[in-house]
Amino acid sequence: MKLRDYYPYFEDFHEDIKSLAKNVSQELEKRAREADEKGSEEIMRENLKMLAELGFLGINVPEQYGGQGLDERSVVLSLEEISRGCAATAFSLGGHYLAVDSILIGGDEALKQKFLPRLAKDSVGAFALTEPNAGSDAASIVTRAEKKNGYYVLRGEKHFITNGSIADVFVVFAKTSPEKGARGITAFVVERGTPGLLIGKKEEKLGVRASPTNQVFLDNVEVPAENVIGKVDEGFKIAMQALTRGRIGMAAQAIGISRLALQLAINYAENRMQFGQPIINQQAIQFMLSDMLTMLRASEELTYKAAWLADRKADVTLEAAVAKLFATEAAKLIVDKSMQIHGGIGYTRDQVIERLYRDVRILTIAEGTSEIQRLVIFRNIKKALD
Amino acid sequence: MQKNQVAAGCDYVNFRIVVLMKPTPDPDKVRFDAEKGTIIREGVELIINPYDLPAIELAVQVKEKLGGEVIVISMAPPQGEEALRDAIARGADRAILLTDRRFAGADTLATSYALASAIRKLGNVNLVIGGEKSIDGDTAQVPGEVAEMLGLPHVSYVSRLIDIDYSRAIVESDLESEVVTYEAPLPCVLQVTLNVAKPRIPTIKGKLQARKAIVEKWSADALADIADINRFGIKGSPTMVYRVVIPKEKERKRIILDTEQGVKAVVDLLMKEGLL
Ligand SMILES: Cc1cc2nc3c(=O)[nH]c(=O)nc-3n(C[C@H](O)[C@H](O)[C@H](O)COP(=O)(O)OP(=O)(O)OC[C@H]3O[C@@H](n4cnc5c(N)ncnc54)[C@H](O)[C@@H]3O)c2cc1C
Ligand SMILES: Cc1cc2nc3c(=O)[nH]c(=O)nc-3n(C[C@H](O)[C@H](O)[C@H](O)COP(=O)(O)OP(=O)(O)OC[C@H]3O[C@@H](n4cnc5c(N)ncnc54)[C@H](O)[C@@H]3O)c2cc1C
Numbered sequence: 001m002k003l004r005d006y007y008p009y010f011e012d013f014h015e016d017i018k019s020l021a022k023n024v025s026q027e028l029e030k031r032a033r034e035a036d037e038k039g040s041e042e043i044m045r046e047n048l049k050m051l052a053e054l055g056f057l058g059i060n061v062p063e064q065y066g067g068q069g070l071d072e073r074s075v076v077l078s079l080e081e082i083s084r085g086c087a088a089t090a091f092s093l094g095g096h097y098l099a100v101d102s103i104l105i106g107g108d109e110a111l112k113q114k115f116l117p118r119l120a121k122d123s124v125g126a127f128a129l130t131e132p133n134a135g136s137d138a139a140s141i142v143t144r145a146e147k148k149n150g151y152y153v154l155r156g157e158k159h160f161i162t163n164g165s166i167a168d169v170f171v172v173f174a175k176t177s178p179e180k181g182a183r184g185i186t187a188f189v190v191e192r193g194t195p196g197l198l199i200g201k202k203e204e205k206l207g208v209r210a211s212p213t214n215q216v217f218l219d220n221v222e223v224p225a226e227n228v229i230g231k232v233d234e235g236f237k238i239a240m241q242a243l244t245r246g247r248i249g250m251a252a253q254a255i256g257i258s259r260l261a262l263q264l265a266i267n268y269a270e271n272r273m274q275f276g277q278p279i280i281n282q283q284a285i286q287f288m289l290s291d292m293l294t295m296l297r298a299s300e301e302l303t304y305k306a307a308w309l310a311d312r313k314a315d316v317t318l319e320a321a322v323a324k325l326f327a328t329e330a331a332k333l334i335v336d337k338s339m340q341i342h343g344g345i346g347y348t349r350d351q352v353i354e355r356l357y358r359d360v361r362i363l364t365i366a367e368g369t370s371e372i373q374r375l376v377i378f379r380n381i382k383k384a385l386d
Numbered sequence: 387m388q389k390n391q392v393a394a395g396c397d398y399v400n401f402r403i404v405v406l407m408k409p410t411p412d413p414d415k416v417r418f419d420a421e422k423g424t425i426i427r428e429g430v431e432l433i434i435n436p437y438d439l440p441a442i443e444l445a446v447q448v449k450e451k452l453g454g455e456v457i458v459i460s461m462a463p464p465q466g467e468e469a470l471r472d473a474i475a476r477g478a479d480r481a482i483l484l485t486d487r488r489f490a491g492a493d494t495l496a497t498s499y500a501l502a503s504a505i506r507k508l509g510n511v512n513l514v515i516g517g518e519k520s521i522d523g524d525t526a527q528v529p530g531e532v533a534e535m536l537g538l539p540h541v542s543y544v545s546r547l548i549d550i551d552y553s554r555a556i557v558e559s560d561l562e563s564e565v566v567t568y569e570a571p572l573p574c575v576l577q578v579t580l581n582v583a584k585p586r587i588p589t590i591k592g593k594l595q596a597r598k599a600i601v602e603k604w605s606a607d608a609l610a611d612i613a614d615i616n617r618f619g620i621k622g623s624p625t626m627v628y629r630v631v632i633p634k635e636k637e638r639k640r641i642i643l644d645t646e647q648g649v650k651a652v653v654d655l656l657m658k659e660g661l662l
Contacts, residue, residue, distance in 0.1 A: 002431075013594055019472070020593045027587060055590035068590045 003077075007300070009308035014073055021078045024054060025085030032086040035210035036355050041202075044210045045166055047089045048096070048124055051082075057096060058120025061104070065116035072245065072310040076252040076303060083256030087359035088210035090253045092124075094246060094367075095162030095211070099125025101245045102171040102187055106230030106238035114226075115189055119169060126167035127246075128158040128216050129239055135160075136372050138173075139182035139236060143218060145174035150225050152176075152188060154196075154218040162366075164214025165199050168192045172218065173239055176232050187235035189227040196221035207358030244317050246367045247324035248310060251303040254324075254331035257360050258299060261331075261338035262292045264353050268342050285341060292334045299327035318380040325373035328363035335360045401454025401552065403445045404505055406516040406529060407473055408435040409466035413521060418632075432462060434469045437517035439476075439585035441578050445515050446477035446586075448550055455479040457508065461489055461500050467601045475588035475596035482508075488606040491620030494523070498531035499622060503613035504604065505536060513555070514575040518543070526577075533575035541568050542577040 003010045003018060028047055035043040051057055060075050061067020068074075075097060083090035100119050103112060119125050134141040143156025154174050161170075170190045177184030190197055200215025230238055266289060269280035279285050306319040335356050339346040346353045364370045409432035417426045434442070445456045458473040460466050461484040470481035484500055492500065505511050514536075516529030526542075533540030545560035552572065559566045560579060570576075588596070606615045616622060643651060656662040 013597060016475075016593045016597055017590070020475075020588060020590065023587045050587075053589070054587055059590065068594075070590070 007304050009304045010073060014077060017070065017074045018077045018081060020054075021056075021081035022084075024051065024056070025081045027085070028082060028089050029085035032088070032210075033349075033352075033355065035086065035088060036359075037209075037349075039202075039204070039209040041165060041210070041212050044089065044092055044212065047086065047210075048092065048166070049122070051089075051093060052122045056082075056093065057122070057124070058100075058116075060097070061100060061116050061120040065112055065120060067116065067120035072248060072307040073304070075245075075249055076307040079249050079252040080256040080259075083253040084260045086210070087253065087257055087356070088208040090256065091208040091359075091362065091366075092163055092166075092211040094249045094253065095127055096125040096167075097249060098127035098242050098246045098367075099167075099169060099171045101242040102127065102229055102238050103189065105241045105245075106187060106235070108230070110226065111189065111229060115169060123168035124163055124166055125169045125171065126161055126163040126216075127242065128161045128164075128170050128172045130160045131157060132159050136369060138239065139185065141173060141175060141185065142178075143172070143174040144178070145176050145186055145188065145223075147176075147225070148222075151222040152186075152225060152228070154188065154190070154221040154223055156218050158216040158218070159200075159214075160203070160366075161214050161216045162211060164216050165202060165212045170197070170216065171229065171242075172216075173235050174218075176235075180233065182236045184233055185236040185239070186232050187229035187238045188223050189229060190218075190221060190223055194221050194223070205362075207355070207361050209358075240317075243367055244320045245310065247320040247373070248303060248306045248316070250363055250367050251299065251306070251320075251323040251327035254327040254360070254363050255296065255299050255303055257356055257363075258292070258296045258327075258331045258334040261335045261353060261356050261360075262289065262296060264351075264356075265289060265292065265338040265341040268346075272343070279341070288337045288341060292337055295330040295334055299323075299330050302326050318377060318384055321368075321373040321376040321380075324368070325370055325377065328360075329370060331360050331363060400510070401449070401452045401513075402508070402511045403448055403454060403456045403513045403515065404508065404511050405438070405441050405445045405456060405458045405473070405478065406501055406514065406532065407438040407442065407458050407460050407469065408517070408520045408523075408528075409433065409460050409462040409469035410435040410520055410522045432466050432469050434472055435517055435520045435522075437519055437521065437580065440580055440583045441515045441517045442473055442476050442478060443583040443585040444547060444576075444578055445513075447583060448513065448547070449477075449479075452550065452552065454512070457482065457511075459501060459504050460484065461492070461497060461504075463490075464603075467603075470601045471596045471599060472588070474599045474601075475593045476586065477588075477592075481599070481601045483601050483603050484609075485603055486605040486607075487619075488615060488621075489619045491623060492618065493623035493625035494525050494527040494531060495624065496618055496620075496622035498528050498535060499613070499617045500609070500619075501528065502532045502535035503609045505532070506612050507604075507609055512552070512573050513550075514538070514573070516575065516577045518577060518579045529575055529577035536575070539570045539574040540577070541570055541574065544576045544578045545581040547576075547582065 031043050055068045058067030059070050063069040079090050131141050145152045145154050172188050172190050175184050176186040196219040198217040203213040269285050272279045302323040306316050306323040310316045339353050339357050342353050411430040412433045419426050449456050456478045457480040458478045459482045464485050519526035543559045544557045546558040548556040554571050556569045606618050
């Protein structure tokens, strides 16, 4: 079935993006298990290199900067398909898109000219907001940026930075006016290799293990003033807008994982014989599968609609939070039910569902926890009912 | 069939490579009719037969070396067009879909006849590449039959193209028990295995451009001047399908050997399969 046969949000070319991303996903899937077991940064580099060559790193970068000039719906379909083959790769790609989106959203022409062609071609991006003492409360970051002879000197520590060890371009948020709270934060582009930019330890994680997550230290890093994204002290808005887009992408990753978990559950239930018949003949199993599909359909609807609205340049703060909250929580339940249907074998490394069970868990934490999504939703709740 | 009707020999200006590509049901999406024992084909999306992906890739690599053009030909119902677009995204220059009710119901003989006729109609073809087999029909007969009908030399199970120029191809044919090296004069037909080339994935640009590409549609009438249209489709198909059965899974033999003997037998087997 074609997307367009049951969702009004797509155009013909989106079918091509979906089918292409599916091809890519099949390729990534071949090494997904190895990448997970080894927590392999090497494989991730190779995966991102392939994605770069095919044009996925610059999928939403305008053609004038060497990108593909496509839209949020294309991003969503790509992340969805890719997460089916290798959730860690989709997660790293999502981290890259956060960096790209920050520049797209806030950067002036010169900055876009300087960095977008590279990010669209072969440079991997990272988005560095979180600090040890500033997670959900991102405005409480303490990394400092002080102006000195045409440079900003950055000092501080970031952690949990996706792609830290493999990124070429970092979007870093730091306080330029600490007394002004969220209104005193500025976004900078920092290039790998800049003296003082140090990559720290790589986290050993439960899931998305091939996607490197690192500490990033800024030890008096001199960043040229031209690398400020947008205006000084207006970086927090850029972060929030980029994260809004990112949330739609996270919802898309949730859909990809959910769909795979459901397919695996159906295949397994059709083949597993107990009590003299396939377990799929049991109504209890059928009902689980039906609930899974219902949740998946709702996730798709919310996510595709949010992407479509974003492409219409609407403010999607609310829709993105709703989509992320629902789709990622649903994915957790769907994966859990799929594991239940797999029984004991599902708990072993031999089954893909075991990896999905670990991979899915990050989705309700990163880019704003489910609780933070609810805060965002609540802030917009009255407007939503107008 | 006269050879020179097919190809004018070495054409340095435009080296023409034809790939035979069968649009087949997407195995992710096919459903079986368990009672009839057949694939439910209605409304199922058709994708490039996975065995034909390396054929397309090899053709594109040859084109990159020798110049010329890659023409992909399929005989399929109208929804085969999407698979042909995908072939264009993967580097083909032209795509021809033989589609007409009169082609329907073809067995391998009638399929091959239609494909051979299309190649003859094109003329000046230097190389024809087909896949090892289709994932649905699975007879592996078509490329060989096409070669015979065109009077061209034919190598099957080609697992490696060692060298090619405008006059000949040197290939390895993997016959499981042995690997044979052949030199075939061009034009010829190569039936290739999955190992012959690693298919590239199209780029986003390539994929989107292919949407705008034109897939040429040829009807039976388009071939009427060089073919006997009574040999197309069901009319031209002497094969009668008597019955289709889904094989039952075989009981395991449960052969028990003593440990030492058993381990050795397993190791030998794995070595033979190249897994150790
Ligand atoms: C694998 C991974 C990759 C990451 N990648 C990046 C990245 O690339 N860039 C980046 O900047 N960050 C990244 N992060 C950080 C991530 O965004 C944060 O972990 C997340 O925002 C939560 O922050 P925290 O971990 O400090 O949790 P905390 O903020 O300490 O939250 C702990 C718990 O308290 C809850 N909580 C907090 N405040 C409230 C409240 N007001 N009301 C109700 N509940 C509340 C939270 O929901 C959570 O359940 C990554 C994290 C991980 C694990
Ligand atoms: C038992 C049986 C019953 C069948 N009954 C019917 C029937 O009743 N009605 C019906 O319509 N069909 C029927 N078919 C299908 C039909 O005979 C074959 O699909 C067709 O002749 C191609 O053969 P194949 O799929 O085995 O291809 P193979 O010979 O296995 O394919 C090898 C290669 O030949 C090329 N090739 C094959 N087919 C095409 C094509 N169509 N276009 C372009 N290139 C191609 C490709 O390169 C492919 O990789 C039946 C097949 C079988 C085995």
